[in-house]
Amino acid sequence: MPRTRPDGRKTQIVIVGGGAGGLELVRKLASALDNRDFDLILVDRNTSHIWKPLLHEVAAGSLDANLDEVGYRGHAFRWGYRYFDGALESIDREAQQIIIAPIIDEDGSEVIGRHSIRYDYLVLAVGSVSNDFGTPGVREHCLSLDSRKDADRFRRKLLNQCLRVSRQMTADPNADAFARVAIVGGGATGVELAAELYSAATALGYYGLEVFDEKRLQVTLIEAGPRILPALPEKLSQAAHAELEVLGVRVLTNTKVTAATAESIDTADGESIPAELKVWAAGVKGADFLAHIGGLETTRGNTLVVHDTLQTSRDDRIFAIGDCAYFVPSDGAKPIPPRAQAAHQMADTAYRNIRALIDGKELKPFVYRDKGSLVSLARYTTVGSLMGNLVGGRMAIEGRLARFVYISLYRMHLFAIHGWLKGMSLLLIGHVNQVVRPRLKLH
Template sequence: MTAQNPVQTPAHNPKAKIQIVIVGGGAAGLELATRLGARYGRKRHDIIVVDRNRTHIWKPLLHEVATGSLDANMDEVGYRSHCHRWGYRFFYGALAAIDRTARQVHLAPVLDEDGREVIAAHAIRYDYLVLAYGSVTNDFGTPGVAENCTFLDSRAQADRFRDRLLDQCLRVSRTMTTDPASNARVRVAIVGGGATGVELSAELFNAAAALGYYGLEVFDGSRLDVTLIEAGPRILPALPERLAAAAQRELEVLGVRVLTDTPVTASDRTGMTTGNGDRIDADLQVWAAGVKAAAIPGGLDGLELSRGGQIVVTPTLQTAIDDRVFAMGDCASCVLPGRDRPVPPRAQAAHQMASAVFDNLNRMMAGKPPRAFVYKDHGSLVSLSRFSTVGTLMGNLVGGKLAVEGRLARFVYLSLYRMHLVAIHGWLKGSALIVVGHVNKIVRPRLKLH
């Protein structure tokens, strides 16, 4: 493979730029690239972001994209325009392998929808490499899941689910118009009682209530059958039991059937089979029962991986066998001193890791030793669409932990996304986008149906 825009390493050419390659433009990767670009620009540094997508959207919003409650065209960030503003370069492609000896990342060829090659396989040199390529849904090898269930790992998957949901709603609405006595339903089965499954369950009823404004006058939430299936003893295990119970009650009031202690053993085109042999019929099936690190086809050149495929890193977020390679976000497994479990794969962890890697890259380039990452758990929040929000906040101001519900929790939940906007756009544009977001809630359609 040949390097694209090859540059000599500083060891051979003191005037060469320091090249930092970030694989993954998710929350962690994009925030790091923004900070590095703002700090160094392009004069003595070459900051490169590699991603398999052309645009970035905050992953916790994908359930809203899937129901049409959020128009991703208005909230996504185009890498090419963003990189021009913040002083880094963007390469469109997927990581195929890394070569630590040559200090190169190898990218797979980019193909168009007809299978024709757009960009040939190539390699990019690095002086420092940051792996932040995120996670994908883990189906645990359950038969039929990969073929029959929708995952919500990307905008494309969310868009596909929204189209299928709308088609089914239109089908039921038409049936009710021609046969008012019909008991036609839209049946959705969601596996996984974590934040994604719970938030999607509630958001579906918000979308169903809004469809009446768009020509489906005879369709509403009463025609929606949503079943949330959790293999564990309760939903939302990251929250205190009282708040999880409150969220379940709220879902059941909406009309969600919540099944706990119910593992799914198989999926087919018309529904799912549970561990006790029961049948759950469904027109749409969503699998949100766990995550794992995305597999890299050519491997990671000997980097240690956890059982879930994550890259094992030291407390400084560097890999144990190569201090020029960092990993952060959902693809990293970081067990901090005094703890027996890795830092959880959450948006707040990705944000904090990006700050830590930024600081350590600065220190290493200045000849100083890197510092250990300190994770501060600020709590967990789960939004039940416009109906409710529950969660916990942690910190010195509240004496360690505070259970929150209702408007306060909703405000804090929305603040997480606003912090992300400021981190990737700066205070001026980030604040403007927050204001525009409020205006759009009034002037733009309640649902995106195309």
């Protein structure tokens, strides 16, 4: 395709979604393409980005997202693309336009009306949302960790409950008062949150809650399958299970949730688990607005079907990457899992293929390379598995080495969105912040 259109306008590339994949992609394109010929636009309903695997730390208060987030406007100015605040509503493929929903202020007044943005190439990188599988009461009574807003809401509710317990204990040291949290889903998000909560609880006494400690925290982790962390080898799953129980987490496996109420989580075996805070982390799906959006092919889980080039099955001008993309390798392997490392790899392939389309070259197929899974149990330990050539396949790691690798994954993300110079600067600032800033964010 020519670098400018026949009508003289710039070739416009629009990326919807500023998560791990979308933000990495727009940075790569912006650093490679001449903005005299190309107009790059990032659209996101939020004004800042935070790496989704860190949301459990934001929720527990052990990470201050204000210090770790990336503002889209500043990032856009740094790399030379444009950022639009807004939520995708629909796609007009014939006119090659996306429709952005109106932006409504807190008082209900309209800030920006419904409008359209043209595209020559479109990349959908809108991530995923929690899948409640139609379980009664989940939407009304459970929290999720899909976004920074969700994590902040959980942290406020957790702190309020801890304050209630502290006040009751001050009035009556023998009071039967607890902060009870039920987490549904024994995957990485649920396990990491459970461990992080106990890490945070040990620090609350230093910040004004003198009579509150981890003994007043009751966390129940509920998993429908036979074990937690099914993506890890069974040995590591068992190690994580044991570590959680040492912390004080009640771990229930082979336990199906039938309903959520304002006071509890109900299970198929008749137990009602009391909890002031309930978190649903039992799976993900594509957002509802993606269902057949623009006439594109989608799955029952609202994810967009893509070819091995990551182009959508019904429109070669539209790509999908990350959690919202459904791709099954030609070798018959399972669909690519919704992980940050998959989004990172897809962003690289989408970048190369968009460049190939522009230059009239052959597109390359996406090949997913599983780098393994790592799960952080807060400051206590990290467990996981890596694909290691040195041992001829999957290499199990635990403890300090796993923690180092887990942190390294975030460092790689920083380099991908900021470049090496600023990425290194942010790492140094992060080390300083670990020393000077409070252990918990309580506001």
